[in-house]
Amino acid sequence: MAEEQKPETPAKPAAHAPKPPPAAPVAPWEGELPDSVKQQFGEAILEASVSLGQSYLAVKPEAVISVLEFLRFEKDFDYLVDVTAVDYPQRAERFDIVYILYSFSRNERIRVKTRIAADRQPESAVDVYLTANWLEREVFDMFGIRFANHPDMKRILLPDEWQGHPLRKETSILAMDNHWVKENLGIESGQ
Numbered sequence: 001m002a003e004e005q006k007p008e009t010p011a012k013p014a015a016h017a018p019k020p021p022p023a024a025p026v027a028p029w030e031g032e033l034p035d036s037v038k039q040q041f042g043e044a045i046l047e048a049s050v051s052l053g054q055s056y057l058a059v060k061p062e063a064v065i066s067v068l069e070f071l072r073f074e075k076d077f078d079y080l081v082d083v084t085a086v087d088y089p090q091r092a093e094r095f096d097i098v099y100i101l102y103s104f105s106r107n108e109r110i111r112v113k114t115r116i117a118a119d120r121q122p123e124s125a126v127d128v129y130l131t132a133n134w135l136e137r138e139v140f141d142m143f144g145i146r147f148a149n150h151p152d153m154k155r156i157l158l159p160d161e162w163q164g165h166p167l168r169k170e171t172s173i174l175a176m177d178n179h180w181v182k183e184n185l186g187i188e189s190g191q
Contacts, residue, residue, distance in 0.1 A: 033108075057110065058114070064125075072101075082135060088169075096113055099111065
């Protein structure tokens, strides 16, 4: 008897990385507020734009504290909502630091962004906004960015003995400090 031949299975197509999402549309931010900031700080303001309804200023790192002071004391942005970062490991200025401000009197939210190299220590904003104390500690804990002249620069979410910074791109979530987990929790992995 002749052997039955199995039908050939089609070759699997080569796996391709998904396409990145399209860039969000960016438009110039115009009006009294961005104009007054640009007039006050000149070339230290690299960009004043709106993207997806969110207004932001891109600022040179050495001018960030002065811009925050101006926005707080001259333009009534009295609440620092958050400080966060974004990691771009292939870029010379590895991190974006983003300050999110809110003005109760204006009912307006804006972002102040700056770029820093991995070895740079941006100035702390604690003297401008007390809430920066814990927010900057979180950025340190998650990204390893130390803020110069911060009154208590130490971890806030993870244990002091934790190794690494979880939101850096080179950090594998599966390989997060397994040593600490095993030693302190008595299990093989936290994942």
